[in-house]
Amino acid sequence: MNKPELIYTTYLRTTPEKLWNAITNPEFARQYWGGNENVSDWKPGSKWSHVSGDPGRAVRVTGKVLESVPPKRLVLTWADPADEADVSRVTFEIEAIEDEVRLNVIHGDFKPGSDMVTKVSGGWPRVLSSLKSFLETGKSLKAASCASKHAEMAKASA
Amino acid sequence: MTKPEFIYVTYIKTTPNKLWNAIIDPEFMKQYWFGMHCESEWKAGSSWKLLFSDGSLADAGKIIESARGKKLVIKWRNEWKPQLKAEGYSRCVFKIEPAGDAVKLTVTHSIGRKSSKFIEAVSGGWPKILSNLKSLLETGEIVLGGKH
Numbered sequence: 001m002n003k004p005e006l007i008y009t010t011y012l013r014t015t016p017e018k019l020w021n022a023i024t025n026p027e028f029a030r031q032y033w034g035g036n037e038n039v040s041d042w043k044p045g046s047k048w049s050h051v052s053g054d055p056g057r058a059v060r061v062t063g064k065v066l067e068s069v070p071p072k073r074l075v076l077t078w079a080d081p082a083d084e085a086d087v088s089r090v091t092f093e094i095e096a097i098e099d100e101v102r103l104n105v106i107h108g109d110f111k112p113g114s115d116m117v118t119k120v121s122g123g124w125p126r127v128l129s130s131l132k133s134f135l136e137t138g139k140s141l142k143a144a145s146c147a148s149k150h151a152e153m154a155k156a157s158a
Numbered sequence: 159m160t161k162p163e164f165i166y167v168t169y170i171k172t173t174p175n176k177l178w179n180a181i182i183d184p185e186f187m188k189q190y191w192f193g194m195h196c197e198s199e200w201k202a203g204s205s206w207k208l209l210f211s212d213g214s215l216a217d218a219g220k221i222i223e224s225a226r227g228k229k230l231v232i233k234w235r236n237e238w239k240p241q242l243k244a245e246g247y248s249r250c251v252f253k254i255e256p257a258g259d260a261v262k263l264t265v266t267h268s269i270g271r272k273s274s275k276f277i278e279a280v281s282g283g284w285p286k287i288l289s290n291l292k293s294l295l296e297t298g299e300i301v302l303g304g305k306h
Contacts, residue, residue, distance in 0.1 A: 009285040010168075010285060010289050011285065011286060011289035011290070011301045011302055012289070012301065013293060013297075013299070013301045097302070098303070100301050100302055122167075125166075125167035125168060125169065126167075126169055129168050129169035129170070129260070129292070130169065132289070132292060132293075133171060133292075133296055136293055136296065136297050136301075137171075137296050137297055139171075141169050141171060141258070141259060141260045142258045142259040142260070143169045143257040143258040143259060143260040143262070
């Protein structure tokens, strides 16, 4: 049986530094990632969390920084704070190609029987499309917002 | 083992109609598809060809389904690499759906085999082409130039 793994590759007109910053700086992430921020000091062994940018500061995802090589490679563990044992792993690989940048996001190492892969498979293309728009045009996509995600989930379960 | 299916989803700030035109218009296509373009009437049953920039044949097949602004299904075979041609016909589905201020494009390219060098080959190409397409529609410029 194949191990489930999500791989998403996108090419962006930006620099590795700007892309690294867009992922790790809460001020930027909030603008394209459904209003959420990524918060950490981004050192190996540190905790990181994906936190709502609104006053409630709800923690959506939590984990540890496994590897951090700015602006090339970031490896994180990834879990719902309500079920931290259901942990998986996300790798961001950033590579400059001529004047552009290739971003690979690999989400894998899911626990057997975990439904995390289903939860995140729709989200990554949405967030990474919004990230690309944000870096190239200065505007993110509203399609990446939680509201549209929840609307889609409601539609899918109807 | 190679998975005989490749799926790519991207969200583009455009309209379903503009995205449809971007997929079927040969001159527009050349800009984001590294100089290559298609020839087809884009009706169910029409023949379909993908041509290199010098006009030689890359891939060919026919249109299975065509619903403007919504769905396009192409029966698709490589014609220039004997090893890939031998794998026979693949199926490429473009699904276009409105998604808030953007349009969701899902490209599903599959083949009825247990493993496929053809699907492996297109798996590297689609992210480049669709990243270019998104940039071209949103900014008027592509991301990746001709060196592919």
